[in-house]
Amino acid sequence: MPLLSSKLNRAGASTRREVLQLMLKRYASLLALLPVLSAVTPMALHAQDTAAAPTRARRVLSHFDIGVSGIAFFTKDVSGTVASSSFGQNYNFTQSASSAAGVLATIRAQKSPWKGLEFNYGYGRTTESYTCCNVSSNNGTYLGPFQSQATASEYTIGYLVRPDRKIFGFQPYVAAGAGVYEFKPTKNGGQGLQPQARATYYYSVGGESMITPSFGIRAGFRQLYYKAPDFGQNYLKITKTTFTSEPQVGIFYHF
Structure with missing residues (x-):
């Protein structure tokens, strides 16, 4: 500031006015930038927040995958003795x-x-x-073989282990858990029986491999253990545990 004052004192009136005008122009340009900076700064901060949100969501979703597989059902036959008051004797x-x-x-x-x-x-x-056994009751009622069509729906949750290694290019997995296996007789082929849900336990083993960064293939084998359904009918009740084997092949999407 002393140097600037010395220069102003040595210069004439016109020179002083030119210097002052130059300083005002420079300060005016800085003042003109303030509204721009005040507008840009919140936008930059907001952009950082919105950029961070997908990153957090992506980190969470990276732990999930969803898959669909085709399965086949193979259920073990069971036999037992029925104690029924409708017939004169128990029967196999x-x-x-x-x-x-x-x-x-x-x-x-x-x-x-x-x-x-x-x-x-x-x-x-x-x-x-x-x-x-084709037994008949005292009044001549015939108990012969018959069939009932039903849909089977599984609702289970299990603990999953995926060892961090590959076998022949596939990552192995093992799962085991429990849930509900629901049998619902169909409208036309269900013989008028009532729906029934059975507690079930299962295990699953298999392997999977990624074919793209997001999609993979999966193959495995599962077994479900539960009491054979009797649909609440005493004449079908043998209280025997059976199991259903399910080979599976399908695809999955990794988020």
Whole structure:
């Protein structure tokens, strides 16, 4: 400032006016930038926030995948003794289910190779066959073999392990859990029986491989254990545990 004052004192009046005008122009240009800076700064901060939000969401979704598989049903036959007051004697009874095809939808969440969960929904249609000894009651009623068509729906949740290694190019997995297996007789082929839900336990083993950064293929084998459905009818009740084997092949999407 002393140097500037010395220069102003040595210059004439016109020179001083020119210097002052030059300084005002420079300050005016800076003042003109303030509204722009005040407008741009919040926009930049907002852009940073919106850019960070997808990053957090992406980090969460990266632990999830959803898959759909085709499955086949193979159920073990069971036999037992029915104690019925409708007939003059107890009788042996065999129950079997037809082989069938269905679909399995699975959502998986994996925090680490040894900590994961999966949610399963399976659907198929089967025919339950009941074969007896052809006994007759005292009043002549005939108890022969008959069939009932029913849909089978699985609702299960299980613990999932995916070891951090590959075998022949596939990442192995193992899952086990429990849930509900619901049998619902069809309208026309269900013999008028009532729906019934059974507690079920399952395990699953298999392998999967990514074919793109987001899509992969999966193949495995599952088994579900539950009491054979009797649809609440005493004449079908043998209280035997059976199991359904389900080979599966499908695809999944990794977020």
